[in-house]
């Protein structure tokens with residue numbers, strides 16, 4: 001049952017140094033290309049980075065919260081052409097999360113590194129930095145980088161009694177009928 005996958009889902013930021021197999025990589029590639037997109041514009045581009053030095057550089061994209069990309073077997077940069085679709089952020093985010101769920105289904109761990117709206121340092125934003133590291137042209141915007149690899153940490157799924165049931169509303173906001 002798909003819900004079981006969600007019950008176990010957690011962000012994983014520690015990875016063994018086992019590389020992914022070609023089969024795992026091709027499953028991940030097929031999965032993202034099956035992501036839905038608004039008006040089927042498919043504005044996204046996915047850059048699979050396995051090269052250790054490049055991953056190390058990507059892990060410096062922002063001062064905090066991207067360090068795990070250095071250890072992940074693959075860092076997938078999810079970017080898009082906004083001229084192609086006004087809701088490119090939604091399109092990218094759906095594809096990025098499909099990537100994460102597919103990784104989990106393969107028995108792998110993953111975590112999202114937010115790039116859009118984040119700063120690299122006082123003078124450079126994280127998008128410009130990643131663009132430079134990965135040779136991404138100016139017209140593409142970068143939403144996130146997903147780090148994927150064999151998990152080197154164990155995390156329990158969130159317990160059911162911690163779910164924020166109050167965030168579910170019926171018929172109208174706050175109404176409980």
Ligand SMILES: Cc1cc2nc3c(=O)[nH]c(=O)nc-3n(C[C@H](O)[C@H](O)[C@H](O)COP(=O)(O)O)c2cc1C
Nearest residue numbers: 009010011012013064065066111112113114115158
């Ligand atoms: C849009 C988005 C941006 C995120 N950005 C980062 C990030 O930059 N670095 C990071 O370590 N985790 C990031 N995360 C992972 C969240 O921190 C994580 O999902 C949250 O703490 C809940 O933990 P869980 O995924 O284990 O349930 C992001 C998640 C989402 C959905």
